[in-house]
Amino acid sequence: MPILSRFLIRASLLYFAAITLLGGALLINKAMPFNSNLWRFYSLHIEWAFVGWIIQLVLGVACWIFPKPPGGVRHIWLGWVGFVLINAALIALPTISTVGIFSYPNLKLISHLFQILGILAIAGHLWIRIGFLPAFLKSN
Amino acid sequence: MPKLTRWMLKTALVYLILALSLEGLQTAFSAWIPTFSTQGLRPVYIHLFMLGWVTQMIIGVAIWLFPPRSKHLPRGNEKLSWVGFWGLNMGLALRAAGEPFLGRANENEWFWQIILVISALIQVASLFVFMLQLWVRIKGAKGK
Numbered sequence: 001m002p003i004l005s006r007f008l009i010r011a012s013l014l015y016f017a018a019i020t021l022l023g024g025a026l027l028i029n030k031a032m033p034f035n036s037n038l039w040r041f042y043s044l045h046i047e048w049a050f051v052g053w054i055i056q057l058v059l060g061v062a063c064w065i066f067p068k069p070p071g072g073v074r075h076i077w078l079g080w081v082g083f084v085l086i087n088a089a090l091i092a093l094p095t096i097s098t099v100g101i102f103s104y105p106n107l108k109l110i111s112h113l114f115q116i117l118g119i120l121a122i123a124g125h126l127w128i129r130i131g132f133l134p135a136f137l138k139s140n
Numbered sequence: 141m142p143k144l145t146r147w148m149l150k151t152a153l154v155y156l157i158l159a160l161s162l163e164g165l166q167t168a169f170s171a172w173i174p175t176f177s178t179q180g181l182r183p184v185y186i187h188l189f190m191l192g193w194v195t196q197m198i199i200g201v202a203i204w205l206f207p208p209r210s211k212h213l214p215r216g217n218e219k220l221s222w223v224g225f226w227g228l229n230m231g232l233a234l235r236a237a238g239e240p241f242l243g244r245a246n247e248n249e250w251f252w253q254i255i256l257v258i259s260a261l262i263q264v265a266s267l268f269v270f271m272l273q274l275w276v277r278i279k280g281a282k283g284k
Contacts, residue, residue: 001207006278013271013278020271024264027235031242031256049190057198 001064004079008060011087015052019045044094051115052090059122066129078125085118141204144221148200151229155192159185180240191263192232199270206277216273224273227266234259 001009022045029038063079089111163185169176203221208214215221238255241248 001278001280003280006280009278010275013275017268017271020264020267024260027260027263028257031238031253031260054194054198 002073004076004083005060005064007083008056008063011083012053012057012060015048015056015090019049019053022048041094047093048090051086055119056086059119059126062126063122066126067131069129073129075125075128078121078128082118082120082122082125085114085121087118089114089118142215142218144215144218144225145200145204148196148203148225151225152193152196152200155188155196155232159188159193162188179244180242184236184239187232188236191228195267196228199274202274202277206274207279209277216276220269221273224266224269227262227269231259231261231263231266234262 022041025038026042026045029035059082092114093107093111162181166178166181166185170178203215209216234255238252238259241252242256243249
């Protein structure tokens with residue numbers, strides 16, 4: 001398993017652990033309310049589940065099992081850029097919002113922009129491995 | 141394909157059918173009976189889909205395909221994984237049974253509250269079992 005896949009899959013498992021704990025706390029809070037502030041993390045629970053856990057795991061497995069060109073995997077940096085952007089965006093959501101540097105809607109917008117750019121970068125890396133290569137990348 | 145994976149994939153398919161049927165029935169009842177309350181059904185549908193179908197399918201395939209943990213224990217502690225499988229599915233079933241009854245001001249409210257707390261604790265414990273079992277199997281060709 002290549003190192004990029006290991007990072008993506010381990011990160012996805014960490015989000016999985018986080019959403020499991022958060023989800024458990026939300027369900028208990030729903031049954032026996034103990035802290036109404038916990039519901040502020042509801043959208044984070046959803047975002048980390050979809051992007052942090054599922055999408056990141058799928059991309060990590062794809063980086064592992066997709067075909068490798070005869071000359072070795074090229075443009076691996078695209079995958080790393082994607083990994084950093086996605087995780088910076090997901091981690092920034094709860095941390096910066098609690099500090100209060102940006103308002104939450106602005107922060108969400110920036111976070112989604114980073115997530116899209118990150119997924120585009122990893123998709124670019126995988127696209128090359130699937131076989132279709134735009135002409136401007138063939139010379140590299 | 142290991143036995144646990146087969147059980148997980150088949151159970152995941154059952155949850156997919158259950159989740160989509162629940163969503164269909166919910167839509168139909170809401171249209172036919174204006175007084176019908178869908179309270180509590182929407183989160184049940186979402187979790188049957190995301191946990192029962194998507195997550196269980198992912199974990200089942202990962203148990204099958206991830207690099208072996210060691211020569212002697214290729215899939216880690218399989219007994220523990222079976223405990224995780226039953227725990228996840230019992231927890232999810234308890235949630236599906238209890239959540240629609242919550243907040244309906246009936247005299248058995250306390251009973252459903254306890255059921256949901258038990259369901260949450262069982263699910264969290266089971267999912268952590270799977271997370272730890274898979275974590276140790278993420279490694280490169282040299283076993284690092």
